[in-house]
Amino acid sequence: MRKQLMVLMGAAILAASTSGIVLPRGAYADEAVTGVNTTAQTNAEKPDTQVATIDFSTMFLNNWLSKLDVHTAEAAKLNTSDFSDLLHNGSSLATASGLALSELSSSLIEQFGIDTSNEVKQGTLTDEEAANLQQQFKEGIASWVQQSWPGTNATSYLPKDGKSIIQNRLNHIISDAATASAVAETDIRQALQSGQSIVEATGMDAQALNSVLNTLLGGDLDAAVSAGSLKVDQRDQLAISGADQIWQVIEKKGYDEQTTPWMEKYGQALLNKKLDPDMMIQAAAAFAGKDYKDITDGLAAGQSLVTASGLASSDLSAQLMDAISRDLDNEWNAGNLSAQLRDQLKKSAAEAIDKAIDLDGYGQAASGSSNHAIAEESIQALVEDSANYAEAAVTDLRQSLADDHTLVEATGKDENDLSSYLQQNAHAYIEQAVQKGWLNAADLAATESEADSLVLDAINRQGYKDQVDAKQYMANRSDRVIDDVASVSGIETADLLKNLDGGQSIAKAANQDPDSLLYNLLKKANQDINGFAAAGAISKEDAAKLKVDYGAWAVKYLSAN
Incomplete structure (x- = not known):
């Protein structure tokens, strides 16, 4: 009972x-299948009937x-x-x-x-x-209320996969081996790069090291059984499978950690930050012993970094590359990058640096192409923003628009003042899109220009309604899942990525239990979708479909990550 x-x-x-x-x-x-959910697709090729939609x-x-x-x-x-x-x-x-x-x-x-x-x-x-x-x-x-109370037997929405416990242990096998052997983790990594195995690098007896590592795995499996996230009859089978994988890893000469999609995202985000034009200009100024403004003035006049700094091309390239190389080595030593990915990033960095330092006017506004989807997103809340500017009720403004007025007429504001305010809001959104990696920096100016045109068209259109592309919304949620998880968890995106790179599940990386994370993501999406429907940007039918689709995707994604 x-x-x-x-x-x-x-x-x-x-x-x-x-x-x-x-x-x-x-x-x-x-x-809505985009690059960022590669992990879910790769690791979760399971029948749909095994995944609940909620x-x-x-x-x-x-x-x-x-x-x-x-x-x-x-x-x-x-x-x-x-x-x-x-x-x-x-x-x-x-x-x-x-x-x-x-x-x-x-x-x-x-x-x-x-x-x-x-x-x-x-x-x-x-x-x-x-x-x-x-x-x-x-x-x-x-x-x-007339049934016996079941206590802690709460409903769970996400299937549990014990294989992730093994993978988590394998992701930390070098640091675990370092602890067991009292050999520095950096020394073990250096030995692995020179072709030794983990056993050789630690100096331990293979069976003794294997026993320690399997004890750690066993403890994780026992904890999962106690927590109810793993069935008892799965425990021994997973322990055997994990033991086989641990033995193969510690005996493998030149072992390198698996380059996961999360590691690639973390590494690319790290490299993008190091190759940011402003960072490169500051570094060039420091190497040349010049003021930052002297370099930027030269670039604004059409000079290259080489010319503006006064350094030889090979010297500037080498110094910039040395700094980035050291940073990547430190990330590898810390276990945040595999050796393979570290070397790939170094190669990409060298190519980018050689191209950048000889580019005339480097770092100045580039004439890229507009990202139409981002431009449209930047004005998604145009009616609400207009109401805020006019200090009017959104419902009143929408009613006025429904009566075939324009936004200029409905707000009673000067057209230039209203357009300027709305364009500034759009620009702020587009700049945020660049910062978050949704938009290439080279496309910023062109996208802002398109957004400006969209604003001018919208405020003079009779009966204007906010516009939302339901298909694009689904694509955005899957593409920006890290930003969404960070938002509902109160954690910085960079920290979340680093935790994921370290082998943690997305829920653990966000410091939430999986069902709570699912709940918070669905709540955020519901709020968005209901807002779109209330604004008339999508139909009630489209809103209902979006909720079903997002729930199905979120369950499948979190189950695989």
Whole structure:
């Protein structure tokens, strides 16, 4: 009886949304496959029927029900150990609360209604979604509170893969070997690069080192079993598989860590930062013993870095490359890069430096091509921004537009003043896109120019509505998943990437449990999508499809990462 309530919730609620846990082929999901989710595609070639699709509404309801004991205690104004003891001994929530069934049910219905209404105010639930949830809750609450409380048997939405435990141990095998042997990790890496094996580099007996490493793996597997994320019958099979892989790694001469997609992203982000024009100009000024402004003035006059610095091309190239090479070596020594990737990045850096230092006017505004998608994204909230500028209610502004007025007419503002304000907002978004790596720096000016034209067209168009491309939104979410995870987790994108590069799962790297991360991502997406629908930028039907598609993608992505 102790699991009956959660089983009931799982059957009644999940079945309604997952249709037997079948991942649907959504309206936009197939068109949202981009470079950043390579990890998910590569590591998760599993049948769709193994991956559940879920939405924010379902998770919100299940999360609320998982804390039904807390809500019951609040309703009954209880704060005693007697209440917990009764639940632990198999009593129902209704019995333990001491309230009449009708009184407890009414109080919980009221609490749930308040919480769903708050979500509507935040934009994470629509009125219709909230009403549907409240109806489900009213229909089920009397039955749920009369079942034995299941305690910690909370619903989980993501399948667990014990293979990731093995991979995590393999990702740290050099540092683990260093700890076991008391040999510095940097010395082991140097020995591996010279062709030795991990066993040879540590100086330990192979069987002794293998035993230590397998003990560490065993501890991880036991912890997963205790936490309920790994089945007992999977433990021994994974231990055998892991032992075989550990033995092969420690005996392999010249072993190099696997270059993962996350490592590549981390390395490329690192290199992009080192090759940033401003960083290169500052370094050239320092090497030449000149003021930064002297170099930039020369570049503005059309000179190259070589000419502006007064250094020989080979000297400037060598000094710039030495600095970057040292940084990459330090990242390799720290275990953040494989030797193979480090060498590839060095090669790319040398080619970029040789090209940059002889480029006339280096670092000055380049005439790239406009990124139409980013230009359109930069004005997605044009009506809301206009309302803010005019200090007017967004609903009033939208109604005026629906009556066939233009934004200039609806705001009552001077056309030049309004356009200038909106263009500045668009430029800020586009500059952020460059900083986050969504847009090539060379395309900044051209994209801003297109955004300016879009603003001028929009503010003079009768009946203007914010425009959102639903397909592009799905593509953006999959392409910018790291930024989204960082945003909902309160962690810097660079730190998140470094944690991922170190072999952590995306949830662990974000310092969240997987289901909480899924919940937060779905909440953020729901807020976006509901906002688009409320603005008339997409239809309610498109909004519903987007939520299904994003939920399916997010579950599959997090399951693989």
